[in-house]
Amino acid sequence: xxxxxxxxxxxxxxxxxxxxxxxxxxxxxxxxxxxxxxxxxxxxxxxxxxxxxxxxxxxxxxxxxxxxxxxxxxxxxxxxxxxxxxxxxxxxxxxxxxxxxxxxxxxxxxxxxxxxxxxxxxxxxxxxxxxxxxxxxxxxxxxxxxxxxxxxxxxxxxxxxxxxxxxxxxxxxxxxxxxxxxxxxxxxxxxxxxxxxxxxxxxxxxxxxxxxxx
Numbered sequence: 001x002x003x004x005x006x007x008x009x010x011x012x013x014x015x016x017x018x019x020x021x022x023x024x025x026x027x028x029x030x031x032x033x034x035x036x037x038x039x040x041x042x043x044x045x046x047x048x049x050x051x052x053x054x055x056x057x058x059x060x061x062x063x064x065x066x067x068x069x070x071x072x073x074x075x076x077x078x079x080x081x082x083x084x085x086x087x088x089x090x091x092x093x094x095x096x097x098x099x100x101x102x103x104x105x106x107x108x109x110x111x112x113x114x115x116x117x118x119x120x121x122x123x124x125x126x127x128x129x130x131x132x133x134x135x136x137x138x139x140x141x142x143x144x145x146x147x148x149x150x151x152x153x154x155x156x157x158x159x160x161x162x163x164x165x166x167x168x169x170x171x172x173x174x175x176x177x178x179x180x181x182x183x184x185x186x187x188x189x190x191x192x193x194x195x196x197x198x199x200x201x202x203x204x205x206x207x208x209x210x211x212x213x214x
Contacts, residue, residue, distance in 0.1 A: 024049050024096065025075045027107055027181040029083070030139050030158040032076075035111055035175075036083050037129025038122065043172060044091035044112040047072070051096055051105045068096045106180050113173040122175060123162045145178075157181070 028047055035042060051068065077089040091112075119125065123141065130139045140159045158181045165176040 023105065023181065024051065024072045024094070024107075025079070027105065027158050027179060028072060028076050028094070028109065029079055030181075031107070031109060031160060031177055031179055032080070032085065032111070033083050033135075034126045034130050034139050034160065035113075036085065037133050037135075038126035039129065040119070040122075040125075041114040042080075042085045042087065042111060043114050044087055045076075045110065046093040047095070047107050047109040049094065049096040049105060049107050050099050052099055052101045065100060066098050068098045072096070104180065106178065109177045109179065111175050111177065112169075113175065115171045116173060118166050118168055118173050122164055122166060123160075126160075 027049075028045075032042060032045070049072070072094040073092055076094060077092045080087065080092070127141055130136055130141075138157055140157055141162050142159050143162050145161065158179055161178040161180075163178075167174050
């Protein structure tokens with residue numbers, strides 16, 4: 001979240017914001033956050049999002065596989081500085097496709113790291129970083145193939161496949177990830193949860209006489 005301090009001030013210490021702008025952006029940023037927590041520097045990225053039909057599709061082309069506009073390229077580029085990544089926005093590429101399924105999304109994502117040797121345990125370092133940051137309830141790893149219907153009850157969880165393809169191109173380490181997450185259902189769930197916490201907090205402040213009634 002790009003305003004974490006205000007969120008904690010309002011809702012209490014330790015409260016984290018996860019959803020940013022869209023479910024696709026949330027999924028991409030969660031993976032990049034895990035890469036950064038593993039101690040790696042990001043030089044560029046590209047992602048292909050395979051996304052279930054959304055409520056805004058209104059059933060049009062519901063049985064078609066078709067390209068879809070995505071604001072994630074712009075939003076991911078905007079949010080990268082919040083996790084300590086400074087790269088040229090021209091090195092951020094996101095493409096989206098709508099799938100004829102009811103719910104769920106998958107991302108095939110390639111992350112280019114700064115020059116260096118191929119890490120011996122890329123996933124191990126990422127998992128350790130996520131655990132140290134206390135984000136294991138939101139960013140999970142799986143040895144099984146990730147599918148849109150294998151994400152468990154917590155629909156806002158991002159699941160990263162541990163089978164990562166790592167190569168070296170032009171002196172840079174290139175890692176190819178697959179991750180799954182729920183689409184509008186999970187994103188909306190996060191928003192509703194935040195709204196519930198906000199209302200509860202404001203009611204408590206009102207009962208304590210800390211609000212002006214506006």
